[in-house]
Amino acid sequence: MHKEINQTVKDNYLRYQSIGDKVKTLKSTDIVLHQNQNHAGSQVGDIALTFPDDDECGRLNVSLNVDKTKSFAFKIFCDDLMPEPCYRFDSDGPSHTNPPAANLVLRDRRVHAPHFHKYDQDGRETAYKTDELASDETSFVGNYQKALSHFFDEERVSVEGSVQILTETLPLGDRDFEDPLKGVEFK
């Protein structure tokens, strides 16, 4: 559930930061997606992340919406710290408006998807775009491979070889933003 302030991050900000800063290693290169039990329209898969000195436990979570939106998301969880993802990338979905507390000029408050999310020191979730994402956003929308490797760069995940996302029902490939109203009958 979305909360205005994530108290856990606020109270443990240094630890939260170090989870992002440390170089994490992906334990396997095959990410197998399965049906999400809590959400009919989505498939998810997890792979463990190894931290240097094994001082944290973490996982990479890949989710794919097979419903109307056909978007995908990459998240880094640290279950010991909190149930919410620490860092994430969304390929599509609502544009984020960074809150008044961020004190930005109006023009800079909007961050359209695809975008990254992280928390600030007050436990407030903020969205941002990397330079690569800002300059060529559509090339990331359908290309999960490109998006994933960019996510790994941004979140310091190291991996040997190339990562494969395995899903039975939906071949992932290059495509545009999906039409959420396809096939919907309005009276």
Added chain:
Amino acid sequence: MIDLMSNVEGLYAEIRSDFDSMWSIKDRNATVEFITPYTTLGDDAISVFVTQRDDEYVVSDGGRLYDVGKEQGVELDGHKGFHYGELITKFSVKVVEQAQTKRRFFYKMVSDMKMLSAAIYDVAHFQEAMANAVYLDTMFAPEEPRESVYFRRKVNEALKQKTRDLSSEKKKYEYIRDDKIRFCRFSSGIREVGTNKLWLGMTICRSNINNYRHSVYQAEFGFRYANQFLPDADLRMSTVVDKLPTALVNNREAGLLQVVMNDWPKRRIKSHSFDEIIGMASMDTLFAA
């Protein structure tokens, strides 16, 4: 700083241009997503999706409100406080639910292109009102009651265990949690079997100020009336707090706890209602006397 009144036109132009810059579109094949300048309390920009069916334009939320409900774990029409029906009437929107996915869409249909802006305006504001009704109820609602319940449970479990551990042939303790005790807001009690000695425990969860205040009010009530409800008992009443206070507990809101905790935990509480305050870790001391 530019004088406000000397440059009204310029400022007006600049502000409008800033607001305009909030608009954006996304091409979604047969649908256009208009990203409006409006934003929900969840910090999501409000988008309106426009598509065409036969000779009419459909202006809808694209299923975004359904997503808000999912994300916040609620049914949009499942709670009076969301004002679901009222908002649908107020903004004159229609609802369609997809049989297979149960995904719900809120929309308006217009055939005259001139009415498109009005429909976008309405659907955007409907989404804003509906999403915010949900967020006000969920996002800002204190989660902490659960935390205080969790803490009380933890204390009670520990006390049950202690009661068992410390009971011997000579002295027998009994853990009690009956209606009388709960009526005067105590979490639990321990009776020394065969005597009228009764220890009552009140948990105070200090995870946030609302919680704290609530716990303290409960304690106030309990400590004040316990004697009347349990006239025959030789009472000893304690407060168990979840976090050891560091310096000073000065609860102005309740005007109740004024305890210098520096010399914790030796000092007895001088307040009219508290016998003592103990941390969870020092629950052992309860049985020392």
